[in-house]
Amino acid sequence: MSAVPTTLARRGVRFRRALHGLLARPGLWLASLFLLFVAVATLWPGLLSSADPLAADPLQAQLPPSAEHWFGTDHLGRDVFSRVAHGARYSILIGVSAVAIGSIVGSALGLLAGLSRGLVDEAISRFLDVVSSFPDLLLALVLISFTGPGTLNLIFALGVAFVPRFARVVRAQTFVIARSGYVEQARTFGLTPTVLVLRHILPHALAQVPILATIGLGSAIISAAGLSFLGMGPQPPAPEWGAMLAEARNYLRVAWWIGVWPGVAITLTVISISILGRRWQASFEGRRAR
Amino acid sequence: MDPQNTTAIRRSPAAWLPERLGLKRGGLALQIAARIGSGLLVLWAAVTLSFVSLQLAPGDIVSLLIGEQLRTPEVEATIRAEWGLDAPLPLQYLSYLSRILHGDFGRSYILQTDVTGLVLSQMLPTLKLTAAALVVALVFAVASAVSTAGRRVPRAIAGALELTLVSTPSFWLGILLLFVFSFTLKLFPVSGDRSFSALVLPALALGLSLGAVVGQVLREGLERALEEPFALTVRSWGTSDLVLRLRHCLRHAALPAVTLTGWLVGNLLSGAVITESVFGRPGLGRVTVEAVLGHDLPVVLAVAILSAFVYVALSTLVDVLYLLLDPRLRDESRETGR
Numbered sequence: 001m002s003a004v005p006t007t008l009a010r011r012g013v014r015f016r017r018a019l020h021g022l023l024a025r026p027g028l029w030l031a032s033l034f035l036l037f038v039a040v041a042t043l044w045p046g047l048l049s050s051a052d053p054l055a056a057d058p059l060q061a062q063l064p065p066s067a068e069h070w071f072g073t074d075h076l077g078r079d080v081f082s083r084v085a086h087g088a089r090y091s092i093l094i095g096v097s098a099v100a101i102g103s104i105v106g107s108a109l110g111l112l113a114g115l116s117r118g119l120v121d122e123a124i125s126r127f128l129d130v131v132s133s134f135p136d137l138l139l140a141l142v143l144i145s146f147t148g149p150g151t152l153n154l155i156f157a158l159g160v161a162f163v164p165r166f167a168r169v170v171r172a173q174t175f176v177i178a179r180s181g182y183v184e185q186a187r188t189f190g191l192t193p194t195v196l197v198l199r200h201i202l203p204h205a206l207a208q209v210p211i212l213a214t215i216g217l218g219s220a221i222i223s224a225a226g227l228s229f230l231g232m233g234p235q236p237p238a239p240e241w242g243a244m245l246a247e248a249r250n251y252l253r254v255a256w257w258i259g260v261w262p263g264v265a266i267t268l269t270v271i272s273i274s275i276l277g278r279r280w281q282a283s284f285e286g287r288r289a290r
Numbered sequence: 291m292d293p294q295n296t297t298a299i300r301r302s303p304a305a306w307l308p309e310r311l312g313l314k315r316g317g318l319a320l321q322i323a324a325r326i327g328s329g330l331l332v333l334w335a336a337v338t339l340s341f342v343s344l345q346l347a348p349g350d351i352v353s354l355l356i357g358e359q360l361r362t363p364e365v366e367a368t369i370r371a372e373w374g375l376d377a378p379l380p381l382q383y384l385s386y387l388s389r390i391l392h393g394d395f396g397r398s399y400i401l402q403t404d405v406t407g408l409v410l411s412q413m414l415p416t417l418k419l420t421a422a423a424l425v426v427a428l429v430f431a432v433a434s435a436v437s438t439a440g441r442r443v444p445r446a447i448a449g450a451l452e453l454t455l456v457s458t459p460s461f462w463l464g465i466l467l468l469f470v471f472s473f474t475l476k477l478f479p480v481s482g483d484r485s486f487s488a489l490v491l492p493a494l495a496l497g498l499s500l501g502a503v504v505g506q507v508l509r510e511g512l513e514r515a516l517e518e519p520f521a522l523t524v525r526s527w528g529t530s531d532l533v534l535r536l537r538h539c540l541r542h543a544a545l546p547a548v549t550l551t552g553w554l555v556g557n558l559l560s561g562a563v564i565t566e567s568v569f570g571r572p573g574l575g576r577v578t579v580e581a582v583l584g585h586d587l588p589v590v591l592a593v594a595i596l597s598a599f600v601y602v603a604l605s606t607l608v609d610v611l612y613l614l615l616d617p618r619l620r621d622e623s624r625e626t627g628r
Contacts, residue, residue, distance in 0.1 A: 130335040133598045135556035137563065138578075145582040145590040146347050146354075222459045226564050229461050230579050245462055249568065252469050259469060263462035270457035 031272035041088035051082035062255040072257035083239035090240040095221035102162025110167040114174025136161040154233040174205040215277040218270040329606035357585035395592035416573035420558040426497030435508035452502035464495035464568035481570030496565045511543030552605030
């Protein structure tokens with residue numbers, strides 16, 4: 001069958017339709033543009049700001065925003081714009097790594113539970129029930145009280161807290177797909193279990209994971225910033241957004257700009273991620289419904 | 291903690307035992323008993339998990355419990371005696387269970403106090419904050435959903451506002467509120483918990499983003515209810531639109547929102563940890579943060595078990611209420627239980 005040309009043509013149509021949708025929706029445009037900025041700041045912050053985010057200069061302390069210091073300077077005279085730009089690396093990488101841990105471990109557990117059924121499934125599902133009877137943030141706090149604060153420990157704690165939501169979805173999907181007609185049929189063809197799982201169950205069971213991960217990234221970034229605000233993450237003088245806000249809280253009376261920009265950065269990043277994630281989810285579900 | 295995605299909100303832990311026991315056909319009392327039973331089992335497992343994590347954590351248990359306190363032979367001897375560390379492991383576990391059943395969460399060796407007493411004494415300010423934030427969240431959700439459901443432009447505006455609120459970290463919202471209303475306008479106190487006005491800003495900071503999530507769910511439900519035939523009937527009586535929404539549709543829309551209760555309260559409690567430290571309020575959150583930073587494990591574990599208890603109790607209660615309020619659920623489960 002000539003499956004290849006038709007998928008290619010369909011892909012072309014889909015791409016054009018996506019492009020058209022992008023132009024019709026300014027929100028999607030702005031969100032993509034902003035995330036591009038954040039991506040540049042994460043990978044190559046020097047490109048956006050040449051000032052050293054750690055260089056203190058007491059003579060330049062608490063200057064309001066100006067042409068020279070776009071976002072002003074903080075209580076130690078460090079350039080706030082440069083700190084926000086360099087902070088993207090911490091906040092984004094912590095969020096992305098935590099979601100990566102959560103989605104990989106969660107998908108593995110979910111697949112295992114969905115495929116094995118019986119006792120293994122029961123054990124995994126009950127374990128997830130127990131873990132998720134603690135609120136995520138509190139679970140992360142409990143883990144940090146064992147490991148101590150720090151960037152890597154924060155990633156680990158948040159990642160573990162994110163496991164159940166991925167495991168649940170993947171388990172449910174695997175369960176349905178492993179019992180569906182086409183898998184039964186494939187089994188009658190005499191396929192080995194490995195081929196059956198890898199080629200026919202896995203791709204469909206995991207189809208939603210990237211979308212869930214995108215949507216979860218927003219809350220991971222917020223939680224990571226919150227925990228860093230409490231002093232559980234990167235330690236000063238690291239320019240992490242949450243930690244910067246914790247410092248800024250003490251200087252609100254005299255220098256509002258220290259306490260505004262890191263928060264703007266977090267909020268805009270999370271809004272942009274949500275817009276893209278929701279759009280992706282909607283188009284995914286729409287295609288499935290048709 | 292995932293306000294971006296309400297589908298990720300977990301199902302009630304109480305729904306599991308009735309399914310396992312094949313109790314879908316059983317009487318109401320039996321179903322309720324089974325739900326309470328599975329809630330209790332989850333709690334027992336949570337307590338067990340805390341015991342296991344103490345055993346499995348790297349380092350010996352005494353240094354875990356002692357935190358950053360100086361380790362002297364006397365302190366070590368007290369801990370060994372209090373936790374019965376010289377007894378075999380199963381006995382240690384049983385005595386741990388029985389102590390927690392009796393409400394005894396051990397001692398904090400850093401603060402030199404009884405953990406249960408400490409937690410109880412700090413509970414009131416946190417309860418005040420979470421209750422006030424709950425009111426903020428519900429008022430915002432109902433107002434935003436009722437006034438915008440089914441109306442194109444207001445709906446888009448409310449949607450954008452909710453997206454912004456959900457994406458704003460509560461501690462930053464708190465900092466902004468502090469700057470505007472405390473430092474600039476001087477309307478509210480900066481910190482502490484001395485008067486009612488000290489509660490306003492923290493409750494707003496904690497409640498608004500959760501209210502935005504509930505608002506989204508509520509609006510969806512309202513829009514579904516407004517399209518039902520009964521809404522048309524009520525309209526034909528000449529009832530005003532507001533009365534239709536408030537009196538007739540809201541209760542239909544409220545049912546899916548009620549399932550969020552456990553999630554909502556869990557988030558309020560853990561959000562309080564951050565909000566209390568932004569506003570310098572006393573309470574459980576402050577105690578928790580200090581305990582985590584100081585490796586004061588007895589306190590951290592007590593707070594965690596307490597919050598799991600609140601979460602499980604609430605979601606079991608909601609589950610049971612559902613069964614009592616909505617007979618369709620009983621019928622439905624009978625049908626699917628074939």
